[in-house]
């Protein structure tokens with residue numbers, strides 16, 4: 062049987078124009094790439110000093126004069142009243158007492174590991190010690206210190222603080238650099254940056270020329286970037302014998318790092334914290350006359366356990382606390398909790414993370430407790446802003462003359478940031494709602510009360526690095542202890558854990574390092590772009606190596622999507638993907654969206670895949686919510702439904718009716734706002750890669766071509782495809798790996814009994830009992846043929862075979878030939894642009 066396959070009109074037209082344009086002119090050059098295909102990053106981390114003088118003696122003189130000048134300036138500052146106060150504060154920090162031990166260890170060893178309680182002064186003091194000792198003893202060469210932080214926000218907060226401690230503004234001796242932003246000057250000798258920035262620097266400067274000290278902070282967090290950086294630095298050390306590497310960590314797991322660096326010495330800064338009284342959920346309930354009991358033995362995890370609340374509690378107090386607790390229990394799903402089954406927690410509903418209980422405790426503190434700030438650990442910034450909205454309407458907590466309510470998360474503005482550290486006026490209680498960023502990297506001094514929800518989103522340094530829809534998961538014992546410790550910094554404190562003691566007992570001791578728990582695709586691309594040789598060989602040298610199978614899967618995936626060629630070399634597409642710090646599939650969509658000039662909707666889709674599902678389905682209004690979503694979908698695509706929903710919101714927001722619009726359409730206003738700001742961020746990233754410039758209109762000239770959008774979605778989501786097989790009444794779905802699969806009930810495609818397309822591409826599948834597909838988009842044969850699979854010269858035929866001989870079977874030879882040539886041309890375009 063011959064099946065007629067015709068290119069959808071829009072796509073046909075576009076492909077013609079596009080190939081015509083391409084063939085008739087040279088491809089637009091990549092503004093930032095060098096000719097050999099590798100990517101140039103921004104200029105050096107430190108400003109080049111003025112042209113070097115001729116003789117050694119003259120150079121020495123200049124440096125001497127410079128360091129004398131710096132010394133005198135510091136002296137003048139330290140003798141001023143503020144300077145004296147600052148110095149007094151600095152010398153009260155535990156790190157100050159270890160200054161000599163630290164400096165002598167650094168001068169005698171190439172690698173030193175420093176550990177100490179959070180807040181003891183590691184981040185702010187140790188780089189300064191090195192700087193000051195260097196200025197005092199001019200060796201004829203000034204030091205250049207780089208100190209990395211896992212998150213942008215700590216880079217900015219810390220650099221500003223250090224500059225202030227030195228009586229300077231940023232950009233003098235102290236500078237910072239994060240993606241798209243930074244301040245540094247000619248005299249900058251201490252630069253704070255994100256780990257990602259240093260990794261990007263290594264792309265163009267493998268030996269870190271001119272840098273004398275590298276400080277890697279917060280290594281206990283075991284982020285992917287940090288683990289990766291350590292392998293690279295370990296290789297670099299023998300090539301740069303005078304380079305000093307200093308690793309800093311909060312909790313002590315230091316032996317692991319020491320043995321990784323051939324027995325590097327450890328320096329521990331002894332700290333002091335005040336005792337913290339701990340309340341677990343059962344104690345919190347007791348405070349209000351309730352008792353929480355567990356029916357079965359706690360250690361018997363296999364058995365079904367039932368939580369019971371003591372029903373004899375006084376009646377009038379029941380309403381508030383009972384509903385709060387019921388909320389928490391429902392939200393936390395304690396019944397399903399057991400150490401081996403973390404997956405079962407994925408049904409956790411983050412929209413009711415015991416907000417009522419937090420509100421209750423906050424009220425209790427404000428009404429009955431002594432003064433002192435409250436720090437609330439939440440899962441992510443979306444929860445933080447929901448809770449903040451809720452509390453602002455509360456009669457006591459929303460009273461701004463008594464309560465200063467602040468948020469602290471990775472993506473907040475720096476003005477808001479400063480407020481967190483300030484002491485509020487007398488009689489005003491500071492309440493800070495924070496993510497786990499306040500666990501170790503940011504210290505808020507006046508905290509006396511801590512509320513810990515027990516969860517965190519894993520891999521949450523950078524919204525751009527995240528896999529889409531991160532699920533909150535239980536924290537480790539170390540994190541819980543760390544959170545509790547935040548309450549005892551200035552006086553004895555109190556910590557309220559919103560979970561029972563036995564749940565705490567079941568927490569893992571440490572969190573698994575990121576490299577062992579997340580997909581390795583982006584990391585593999587980075588290894589390649591740094592030209593570090595074989596991926597699996599390189600990763601086998603990590604502090605803790607990921608499983609070989611996980612590495613192979615990642616490499617295989619990168620080959621399938623065309624980022625690596627058969628011999629594991631980066632393709633041009635792969636080079637571009639390394640410049641976009643996000644999942645490769647999202648990066649691919651952005652790149653093609655830019656090339657095919659329909660960027661606006663693609664920005665929305667990619668941003669939408671990076672935040673929590675904006676379509677809400679309240680359990681009691683499921684039908685209404687689904688109908689509202691169906692209203693946005695005319696074309697068998699959850700992704701296109703999102704584009705419409707967002708565009709509707711954007712219009713409504715212009716008339717200040719965004720909230721109303723969301724409310725009517727069962728959309729999350731926070732997700733919409735998050736999409737809005739991510740879109741801007743993604744655009745500037747694309748701008749950085751040279752794929753787009755500031756003239757956005759031309760990149761949108763084809764934005765409303767629905768076929769083209771399907772094509773780009775397919776290009777990104779491949780190999781996430783399944784075939785649609787129709788029978789009399791409905792259809793069934795099959796993927797190659799899983800056989801029969803089902804659609805998630807939220808998908809617009811699950812509501813139709815016919816999908817007039819032969820394929821679906823999907824973003825994510827979830828295995829519960831069967832395999833369920835989340836967001837999907839229906840696509841035609843031609844789109845799959847042209848945009849699915851590896852688009853590379855030799856691959857066309859192989860790809861067709863992968864589709865089960867589909868082409869040979871259904872299509873006439875002439876159409877087949879047309880596809881082959883179109884694909885070849887497309888391939889050339891995408892790979893040479």
Ligand code: CDP
Nearest residue numbers: 179180181182183184185186218222504506
């Ligand atoms: O890195 P570590 O956790 O050891 O401490 P740090 O970040 O160097 O902070 C040391 C002390 O400096 C903290 O206890 C705060 O009192 C103070 N600090 C501050 O007041 N403002 C900042 N932005 C950072 C630190």
Ligand code: MG
Nearest residue numbers: 183184501502
């Ligand atoms: Mg620190």
